[in-house]
Amino acid sequence: MGDFNGQIGKQERGEERTVGSHGFGNRSKNGSRLVSFAIENKMRILNSFYKKKSSKKWTWISPNSLYKNEIDYIMSNNAKVFKDVAILNNLNFNTDHRMVRKKYHLKVSNYYKNGKSFYNKKKQTGIVKR
16 A cells, blocks of 8 residues: 555556546556556555545645545455455644555454464463464
């Protein structure tokens, strides 16, 4: 994730796997580079896969408050673990960016054998494999 200083805009032909149908704004030169990078590395630009109001998509505002763009993204090559990507409006510090937050879910069974955790009965601080 990061500040890529590029606008990916709307999905174009052949980008269905990389750019979702909920892009924001117009594509810039840096946005084209970002999309190319994502395609080459088999990644998805997750912000564009979740439907949001346009007022909830922009991540940067110009100093004169006339322009709002989405230039901060979360990308992944494993989109299945993500539930949502959202923009945080109210942070208690002065910045021209809004924070991007991701929500994800992991199955417990990925980390514990058969979905059960095994604890050492003498020591409750760790996980012990049998």
